[in-house]
Amino acid sequence: MLTTNAPRWLSISMQPLSRKLDAAYLAVFVLAVSLLGAVPVPGQMPTQAVQNEVRVDGIFARTSGVEAAYGISIPAGIYVRTGLVGGAGAGRHGVESRADFIARFSLDPFRQSRWTPYAGAGLSGRFRALADGGAKGYLLVFLGLEGPLPGGNVSGWVPAVELGLGGGARVGVILRRGINGRR
Numbered sequence: 001m002l003t004t005n006a007p008r009w010l011s012i013s014m015q016p017l018s019r020k021l022d023a024a025y026l027a028v029f030v031l032a033v034s035l036l037g038a039v040p041v042p043g044q045m046p047t048q049a050v051q052n053e054v055r056v057d058g059i060f061a062r063t064s065g066v067e068a069a070y071g072i073s074i075p076a077g078i079y080v081r082t083g084l085v086g087g088a089g090a091g092r093h094g095v096e097s098r099a100d101f102i103a104r105f106s107l108d109p110f111r112q113s114r115w116t117p118y119a120g121a122g123l124s125g126r127f128r129a130l131a132d133g134g135a136k137g138y139l140l141v142f143l144g145l146e147g148p149l150p151g152g153n154v155s156g157w158v159p160a161v162e163l164g165l166g167g168g169a170r171v172g173v174i175l176r177r178g179i180n181g182r183r
Contacts, residue, residue: 050074053160053176057087059098061168063132065091067098079109093129098167100124100140106183114148116183124166140166146176146183154180 053071058064066089073083085100102122124140126133142164150156155178162172 051081051083051177051179053085053174055085055087055172055174057089057162057170057172059126059168059170063092063128064168065089065096065128067096069098071100071102073102073104076103079107080105091128091132093131096126096128096132098124098126100166102140102142104144106146109183111149111179111181111183116146118144118146118183120144120164122166126167136167138167140164142166142170142172144172144174149178149180153178 051073053073055069055071057067057069059067067087068089069085069087071083071085073081076082080103082103083101085102086098087100088095088097090096100122101124102120104118104120106116106118108116120140120142122140124138125135126138127135142162144160144162146160147158149158157175158178160174160176162170162174164170164172
């Protein structure tokens with residue numbers, strides 16, 4: 001506690017916040033900034049508001065796991081989509097789950113190529129048994145390759161694969177809802 005002549009109710013503890021609280025505050029800040037960035041600007045080209053995906057991920061670390069996940073993303077500009085992914089699966093000591101907050105940058109936002117690379121980053125929380133390390137937060141980075149709409153259709157499910165780091169090495173196989181003329 002500060003030792004000043006200020007009233008006791010104004011005293012401020014100088015103890016640093018725990019790492020978990022710091023990570024929570026950072027996650028809320030990043031979420032708020034990305035959602036503010038997703039507000040449409042007048043005259044901006046309209047895009048699909050929500051893009052769904054289903055995926056299976058293998059996370060390889062000291063304690064590995066395999067998880068099925070569902071995600072949603074919204075446009076945060078022409079090249080970037082922000083989103084949330086939640087997954088659950090099996091780990092070394094039982095059930096595990098995760099929540100990812102991501103931003104994905106596409107090199108071909110107008111679907112001019114059949115296959116295109118993309119990159120992304122975000123925050124990931126892994127929730128495992130105490131024997132596997134318990135709940136922890138991680139920074140997440142990934143590279144991916146997204147495929148074409150099937151058979152020249154204007155909508156459908158698009159395949160993608162990802163490699164990344166976040167709580168371990170990650171490999172993901174994804175089916176993402178395709179958008180005609182957009183990624």
